[in-house]
Amino acid sequence: MGSPAIRDSTVLVTGGAGFVGSHLVDALLPHNEVRVLDDFSSGRREYVPDDATVIEGDVGDEDVLARAMDDVDLVFHQAAIVSVTESVDDPQRSHETNLEASLELLERARREDARVVVASSAAIYGHPDELPVTESASMDPTSPYGIQKLALDQYARLYADLYDLATVTLRYFNVYGPRQQGPYSGVISMFLDQARAGEPITVEGDGSQTRDFVHVSDVVRANLRAATTETVGRAYNVGTGERTAIRTLAETVRNVVDSSSPIVHRDPRPGDVRHSRADVSKARRELDFEARVRLETGLRALANETELAASTDSTGLVADRTPDGS
Numbered sequence: 001m002g003s004p005a006i007r008d009s010t011v012l013v014t015g016g017a018g019f020v021g022s023h024l025v026d027a028l029l030p031h032n033e034v035r036v037l038d039d040f041s042s043g044r045r046e047y048v049p050d051d052a053t054v055i056e057g058d059v060g061d062e063d064v065l066a067r068a069m070d071d072v073d074l075v076f077h078q079a080a081i082v083s084v085t086e087s088v089d090d091p092q093r094s095h096e097t098n099l100e101a102s103l104e105l106l107e108r109a110r111r112e113d114a115r116v117v118v119a120s121s122a123a124i125y126g127h128p129d130e131l132p133v134t135e136s137a138s139m140d141p142t143s144p145y146g147i148q149k150l151a152l153d154q155y156a157r158l159y160a161d162l163y164d165l166a167t168v169t170l171r172y173f174n175v176y177g178p179r180q181q182g183p184y185s186g187v188i189s190m191f192l193d194q195a196r197a198g199e200p201i202t203v204e205g206d207g208s209q210t211r212d213f214v215h216v217s218d219v220v221r222a223n224l225r226a227a228t229t230e231t232v233g234r235a236y237n238v239g240t241g242e243r244t245a246i247r248t249l250a251e252t253v254r255n256v257v258d259s260s261s262p263i264v265h266r267d268p269r270p271g272d273v274r275h276s277r278a279d280v281s282k283a284r285r286e287l288d289f290e291a292r293v294r295l296e297t298g299l300r301a302l303a304n305e306t307e308l309a310a311s312t313d314s315t316g317l318v319a320d321r322t323p324d325g326s
């Protein structure tokens, strides 16, 4: 099942040098003029292909944003301070980047009449009442980051309702894959680094807490669907619908890397969400999107540094392809 291709468009990816953004740029580049707006605070220059136009600067800088959005058709808004811990340490700073800058971006999109695909987060749900979590679940974020994403998520809906702006919001669950790095990069990259180095794999708590891990290539495909869907003004969970216990993850990573690292348990993380799993039926129904990469397949590719797309067509690392390869 193919999706309408995005072609001959001027596309802006904010945070386009970052983890999710740079994979999105790879998928868009062959057929579009792609701009990357990034301040390289966590993104990396080497992740951005030469064919993309780089605008270096802060998404919160109005002049920079104006330049990046001039005459743009489509925006994938990935730029954010993604560290929950940083948002707890300095709520005002993350508020500026994650919310104020995003509101300015929506305003500019209104003027340009550009579609905006917004990166939201499962963090908006806080501790879910019921699993799997549907898009209409209660929302009680437990961090400033979660509040900022919730406000952005709601603004995106409101801009569609009030101003007829074509917005689509994607609520990412636990994304993993190549180019995820840094101190707040997520449990999978931590475990892989530890297993590779032969160091202890550190499970926080008893490891029975669960997460819905979704591969970045699937997140890219969800974004591409969101860019062409007719169902605008709505929000969709982006996950697999499966859950994995952290202790099981530690064992799988150890096997995949063929490591003899011991698995050790530390104190649980204060306020940690016990269980998280996306209900993916809305995305399946309305976006025709379904995650394809099984966790073990994704972990193996990551551990061996192999490209999923090279080993199998069905993983869609780059994008959905129509039969003629376009």
Ligand code: UD1
Binding pocket: 082, 084, 121, 122, 123, 124, 145, 173, 174, 175, 184, 185, 186, 187, 188, 190, 191, 202, 203, 204, 205, 209, 211, 246, 268, 269, 272, 273, 276
């Ligand atoms: C993730 C997102 C966060 C988002 C939230 C929404 C990442 C990096 N973070 O947080 O942006 O707000 O989902 O639900 O994707 N753990 C260990 N050992 C480690 C590291 C982590 O046992 O070395 C455990 C944690 O205690 C936690 C689980 O692994 O129970 C997942 O942690 P993490 O990858 O940081 O993601 P979330 O906390 O789910």
